[in-house]
Amino acid sequence: MGGNFKMLAKTFYGFEPMLAKELRNLGAGNVKEGVRNVTFEGDTGFMYKANLSLRTALKIYKPIASFKVFNEKQLYQNVYRLDWPSFFHHEKTFAIDTTMSSDVFKNSMFVSQRVKDALVDKFRAVEHKRPSVNTQDPNVRINVHLYKNLCTVSLDSSGSSLHQRGYRIATNIAPINEVLAAGLLLASGWDGQTDFLDPMCGSGTFLIEAGMIACKIPPNINRKAYSFMHWKDYNAELHNKIVDASLNKTREFHHKIIGYDKAPSAVRKSQENVENANLDEYVTIERKDFFRTEKPVDSKLHMVFNPPYGERLQIDVEDFYGKIGDTFKKHYPGTDAWLITSNLDALKHVGLRPSRKIKTYNGKLESRLVKYEIYEGSKKTKNNP
Structure with missing residues (x-):
């Protein structure tokens, strides 16, 4: 070769x-x-x-x-x-x-x-x-x-880490790494074939990475610089051809990507970042408290989010994770809900049995990506109509 x-x-x-x-x-x-x-x-x-x-x-x-x-x-x-x-x-x-x-x-x-x-x-x-x-x-x-x-x-060849995509200008408290977000989305099976929700979207990283996966947009299309551009053998013409060829492989997305956050500052920051990523056509962000919401679509919903762990953002863990489980059960039928947390004790308070647990790390924090399958009615009803 x-x-x-x-x-x-x-x-x-x-x-x-x-x-x-x-x-x-x-x-x-x-x-x-x-x-x-x-x-x-x-x-x-x-x-x-x-x-x-x-x-x-x-x-x-x-x-x-x-x-x-x-x-x-x-x-x-x-x-x-x-x-x-x-x-x-x-x-x-x-x-x-x-x-x-x-x-x-x-x-x-x-x-x-x-x-x-x-x-x-x-x-x-x-x-x-x-x-x-x-x-x-x-x-x-x-x-x-x-x-x-x-x-x-x-x-x-990269220079600065490839998680620095170039779209995230505004950050919130405890933002999730872009590469970590993309990997968690892929691990969850997100493929852009359903509607998507991040109910605690922060600075919008999951929304943007989900949009780029759905549309098959190269993740670093907004990035301006790589270390290889300073090498003697750098071929700018070849590089431009590869960028153009990659953009020609993008596809249309026919579902909704929705983000909620109850903090006005987070909503504003995530909207700015979505705009910087040129995905505002596909992504909608609203100021909402997840615990007071209902499923925004009638069809199958794919949910991925990064709730507070009680590390950098202080919360009443038992109450907070209990509310997550209650909201799932009462208002989100027909949803595959995935969340990442480093607080393994917190998961006990969700009140639902996860169907999958995947070990990962968020920074130095050992974490779990956990899946809850919320059925239309009870699981028993689904299995025995």
């Missing part, structure tokens, strides 16, 4: 199968699941497409070297051997990100410093000029991964 090379996509715990499926659907070769990552093969155009189109990826790395190191000198020498001026121009800024689990080195900042020294020295030797470090907003990001004695050096 001419022009193909190995890449690695980072993701959240538990999202590896979804990311692998996304990659295969996009056309990646040799897809293999790891822990919080998936490796695959493709060419430069596919790397552009992966950054644009993958919903559950946080980063796309292009490994450029792998070697064993047993001391600081070997680390420096191996990094120095790489032809750094062939990758990017000395006028670009750069940063080194190091992740490690090694007996040889104890300090990731020290490793980053030595890699930086080797890179800069190579530029000086070849071009008599050196690029500058910018840890806040670099043009080029380089990832160093040390596991025991094996060191892998990669170019970070």
Whole structure:
């Protein structure tokens, strides 16, 4: 496969199968699941497409070297051997990100410093000029991964994390990560074939990600910058063709996406974000208290939401989750309701038996994505008409 090379996509715990499926659907070769990552093969155009189109990826790395190191000198020498001026121009800024689990080195900042020294020295030797470090907003990001004695050096093609889609300008308290939201929606089986509701929509992330899945819009279509744009081999014409081809695969959506929040500020912020994502044609947001609502449509409803856990937003957990269950039972027949929470005790107060529980993480909080199937009438009635 001419022009193909190995890449690695980072993701959240538990999202590896979804990311692998996304990659295969996009056309990646040799897809293999790891822990919080998936490796695959493709060419430069596919790397552009992966950054644009993958919903559950946080980063796309292009490994450029792998070697064993047993001391600081070997680390420096191996990094120095790489032809750094062939990758990017000395006028670009750069940063080194190091992740490690090694007996040889104890300090990731020290490793980053030595890699930086080797890179800069190579530029000086070849071009008599050196690029500058910018840890806040670099043009080029380089990832160093040390596991025991094996060191892998990669170019970070994404730059800032791919959860930074470019549509969310206004945020609410405790907003959910965009990649996490997309993964939870896919895990819930959301495919855009029914109506959708987020009854506690906050800054609108679930609504926007649900809209992009429903319309098959690339998740990073609103994003303006990637690190690969600063590489010497960047092909702007090819990149533009891939963006245009991806947009040609979008589809119409013939159902409703609805968001509620009782806070006026949240409604306003989510409306701004939906507008920024160019999805206001499909998404409606209203100021409503979920506990005082009824199902807004007669047909099947798909619900996904992120209620307060009692961590950053203080609530009476027993009362709050009890009201969630009561609202489901009384006012939301014919609904598949999914919620994520890190407060596992809170689920006991919902008063309904979940039909599915999926382990995941929201940041560092171990959480569960839980499904409640709310039937038209009782379950017994449904099974025995």
